[in-house]
Amino acid sequence: TIAEKAVRQAAANKEINAVILRPHLIWGPGDPHIVPRVIQRSKKLVRVGNRNNLVDTIYIDNAADAHILAAKKLEENPSLSGKVYFISQDDPIPMWDMINGILHAADLPPITRSLPVRAVWTIGAILEFVYTVFRISGEPRMTRFVANELGTAHWFDISAAKKDLGYRPNVSTKEGFRRLKEWLTKHPITVE
Template identity: 55%
Template sequence: MDLTDLHPLEQAALTQLSVSVNKVFVTGAGGFLGLAICQRLLAVGIQVVGFARGDYPRLVELGVDMRQGDISDYDNVKQAMQGCDLVFHVASKAGVWGSKQSYYSPNVDGVNNIINACKALNIQRLVYTSTPSVTFAGRDENGINESAPYAETYLNYYGESKAIAEQHVLAANSAQLHTTALRPHLIWGPNDPHLVPRVIERARAGRLKLVGHEDKLVDTIYVDNAAYAHVLAALDLVTNAKCAGKAYFLSNDQPITMADMLNRILASVDLPPVTKRVPAGVAYAAGVVLETVYGLLNKSQEPIMTRFVARQLSTSHYFDISAAKQDLGYQPLISLEQGMQKLKQSLSN
């Protein structure tokens, strides 16, 4: 990626960041968002140390100093972070199925290791990638902002562990360590390994259905916009620190119905729109049964339906991102329509 490939506003933010930051640590560098962040930092000559469990030759070719390790191993993390000025902690275990320990170890222990290593190494800025799932309690979220409380109970260990981790990050904010948490919602775009391929795969298998009889609104975020917001948060931490100690919802600020979003993805590969529906109660009941059966059988494979997925697909999820606009100067640089065009082009290659 060349700097000139980016929007002028993003070019300006990155150039300004490069004045204050020389070397950045990025966890989850091999992931969808992590890669996008790494590419932007490299475009302005910032040294990038990437941290991931796997081996990523492409990142090495791009110029990332890759360190392979386990985020739940403190010594491993601390050693890799030495000499860095700023941290983007993007890595986490996502998904909707798994044991409590399988989520708490990377998501909670991992974030504690990052915080403690920052303190030990005198790294003064930490941008944490959180999730809107920290507030999701199975009900509609119609234009909520950051005043919304954390959920009382969670339908999976992902949201629960991320909520604990986010609170640890924000509590760690101090004069010595400025921290902030970003909550991007449903990141998608070219080379998306999660949302887009799952929707397409289920549609081709005839297993994609809308849940509930109401058309609920959802707001997502294009990957470039999510990466841009992370750059802005880092820049603010090294300049004004308005965002220090705060969490921010992030999206494309274009709520559309779930059906519309799914059908736009399907149209990008010339698949017909999804029209079949299943009642929300039926989907939730199926999730209860499948979770029980999979739990009794100790199956690691994710069920085709869970309580969390049933509620996610049958409730609204869109957010008031005024705080991100005001404190970070964030605005979506790629619209939903532009993003879909880029997605279609990438899938046709």
């Protein structure tokens, strides 16, 4: 991102001490992006691709812990400045187990219908075209990018964060789902 490039450049020029953390798909209580979108669109969701595409997300408390830990370690060891660290649960799981875990926390049924990635990608391309040609505001319900993300395995090596920062996720994915369920009972999200 532009902000990350600016921070990396400033750190390289010794203008600031900073490390860059790259959390992957933050979710949990209070999440304004992933959790609400999955729940709101649950009746319209279709599993993209097969069940084998793994994803490694990060529970919100683990992301917060990683940022605090990084600040402490940077203060102890300024030579870490300018380094980039991926952070996650360190527990890749099938994408649709993740999505169904969120739905379970909201007491909603799992997604069982599926379509091939190529078909969903094509739908995304058509919707993008229609939105562009007719100048429809907002974002299409499906895009080529989203189709690829839902149908492709993606996780990152966090060994550098473990080694340099001592990062370990304190909240497991299973415990995160339990906490999310508890939060959703007090803060329900409406299904579209």
